[in-house]
Structures are given as C-alpha cells and as structure tokens.
Amino acid sequence: MKKLASPAALSERADRIARRSRAGNWKKPPRRIETSECITCDSCLRGCPAEFGAVFDLGLDVVIVPELCSGCPACVLECPVDCIYVDEDWSPTDDAMWNHIELTAESAA
Ligand code: SF4
Numbered sequence: 001m002k003k004l005a006s007p008a009a010l011s012e013r014a015d016r017i018a019r020r021s022r023a024g025n026w027k028k029p030p031r032r033i034e035t036s037e038c039i040t041c042d043s044c045l046r047g048c049p050a051e052f053g054a055v056f057d058l059g060l061d062v063v064i065v066p067e068l069c070s071g072c073p074a075c076v077l078e079c080p081v082d083c084i085y086v087d088e089d090w091s092p093t094d095d096a097m098w099n100h101i102e103l104t105a106e107s108a109a
C-alpha cells in the first residue's frame with residue numbers, strides 16, 4: 001500500500017506546482033516514460049509517492065512531469081516492461097499540461 005504523505009510534503013509539491021520548477025536540492029535527474037514501449041497499465045502512477053505525484057495518465061499516454069519527479073525511482077520497480085528511463089535532457093513542461101496539473105491539484109484539495 002502506498003505510504004501516506006505528510007501535509008508538509010504535500011505542501012512542498014503544491015509549491016513546486018505553483019513555481020513550475022523542480023526542488024533545488026534534488027540531485028537525481030527526473031525519469032521519463034518511453035511511450036512507444038509503455039502499455040499504459042498505470043502501475044507507475046500508483047507507485048509514485050504522493051509527495052511527488054509526478055505521473056499523469058492523459059488517456060493515450062502516461063507521462064512523468066519532470067519538475068515534479070525527484071528521480072527516486074519507485075516507479076521503475078513497478079513497471080512491467082522496463083520503459084522508464086533517466087531523463088538528463090528533460091524539457092520544461094508546457095503551459096497546457098501545467099493547467100491540467102493545477103486543475104487536478106485543485107480537485108484533490
Ligand atoms: S522517479 Fe519517483 S518521483 Fe519520479 S515518477 Fe518515478 S516514482 Fe515518481
């Protein structure tokens with residue numbers, strides 16, 4: 001079962017969403033999902049700790065938002081097809097996705 005996140009940890013996630021940037025003290029690069037290999041099973045989404053909440057199922061694709069991903073990498077252990085890779089050259093998330101994330105965060109509050 002997923003461990004419950006502390007209110008402080010969840011508030012740090014909310015802060016990252018508001019700032020649209022990664023935590024400055026994260027040393028590991030984020031992860032990315034190779035969509036051509038992914039079978040959209042959502043195991044990674046369920047496995048990502050709530051304080052990070054970095055995985056989103058967009059319907060056709062499951063994606064990791066690099067600004068929310070600590071690179072921990074709990075999701076990698078859950079993926080049945082090993083399609084979650086280190087993403088050293090990650091690109092910033094676009095505004096449309098941030099708007100989606102903000103709506104998701106509001107509905108969960
Ligand atoms: S590496 Fe960790 S924080 Fe990033 S998506 Fe996977 S489980 Fe979530």
Ligand code: SF4
Pocket residue numbers: 033037038039040041042043044045062078079080081082083084
């Ligand atoms: S666990 Fe792997 S196969 Fe399943 S949705 Fe995540 S990345 Fe895709």
